[in-house]
Amino acid sequence: MSGVAATTRHRPARAAVFLDRDGVIIAERQYLADPQGVELLPGAAEAIAALNRAGWVVVVVTNQSGVARGLFSLEAVGQQHARLCELLEGYGARLDGIYVCPHHPEGEVAAYRQVCGCRKPAPGLLQQAAAELELDLSASWMIGDKPSDLQAGAAAGCRTALVRTGHGAGVDTVALDRQALRLELVAAHLADAVAKLGLAERRPSLRCMAAGRAA
Numbered sequence: 001m002s003g004v005a006a007t008t009r010h011r012p013a014r015a016a017v018f019l020d021r022d023g024v025i026i027a028e029r030q031y032l033a034d035p036q037g038v039e040l041l042p043g044a045a046e047a048i049a050a051l052n053r054a055g056w057v058v059v060v061v062t063n064q065s066g067v068a069r070g071l072f073s074l075e076a077v078g079q080q081h082a083r084l085c086e087l088l089e090g091y092g093a094r095l096d097g098i099y100v101c102p103h104h105p106e107g108e109v110a111a112y113r114q115v116c117g118c119r120k121p122a123p124g125l126l127q128q129a130a131a132e133l134e135l136d137l138s139a140s141w142m143i144g145d146k147p148s149d150l151q152a153g154a155a156a157g158c159r160t161a162l163v164r165t166g167h168g169a170g171v172d173t174v175a176l177d178r179q180a181l182r183l184e185l186v187a188a189h190l191a192d193a194v195a196k197l198g199l200a201e202r203r204p205s206l207r208c209m210a211a212g213r214a215a
């Protein structure tokens with residue numbers, strides 16, 4: 001098998017909807033530590049279930065600098081996500097991946113004190129997910145409640161939408177550079193974004209899937 005065949009065998013195939021966690025799926029609580037504090041925002045689980053049914057790969061990308069700041073452990077973040085998945089399951093919703101940046105350049109915990117490529121607005125979490133889940137970033141969306149979410153999405157090559165929940169309520173959207181952020185929509189909340197972008201009806205493109213499978 002030649003090297004060329006090996007590199008062309010796995011082409012990015014699936015389109016994703018990347019979601020920020022705090023203020024988009026669950027209630028924004030500054031530095032949430034307790035898994036029992038995970039609270040779904042109204043309509044968010046139903047919106048994720050609709051994305052699942054439409055065939056989108058649904059991936060959470062979340063900055064959790066509380067780990068670097070010594071406010072809670074990475075294990076606690078894992079427990080929050082177990083709780084989140086349990087809550088979503090009750091609505092027939094599931095996440096295909098959860099990617100976490102635990103870093104901060106000025107964190108207290110040495111192991112996580114660094115300038116990294118994964119803390120949004122950097123696109124590292126999305127790029128890591130794309131590599132591992134074989135995603136087509138140019139066919140994917142990033143939905144967040146902060147401009148830094150949109151920056152990360154745009155830097156990864158996705159189109160973006162801002163929701164007015166969480167920190168989104170306070171964002172001055174007039175000041176946003178819509179073109180640079182590849183911002184297509186400002187929505188009231190996640191379900192509103194999914195509805196207005198037509199994501200529940202639209203089957204994502206699955207180009208190159210056959211080639212990938214055949215190899």
Ligand SMILES: [Mg+2]
Pocket residue numbers: 020021022023024144145146166167
């Ligand atoms: Mg957020």
Ligand SMILES: [Zn+2]
Pocket residue numbers: 101102103116117118119
């Ligand atoms: Zn990071």
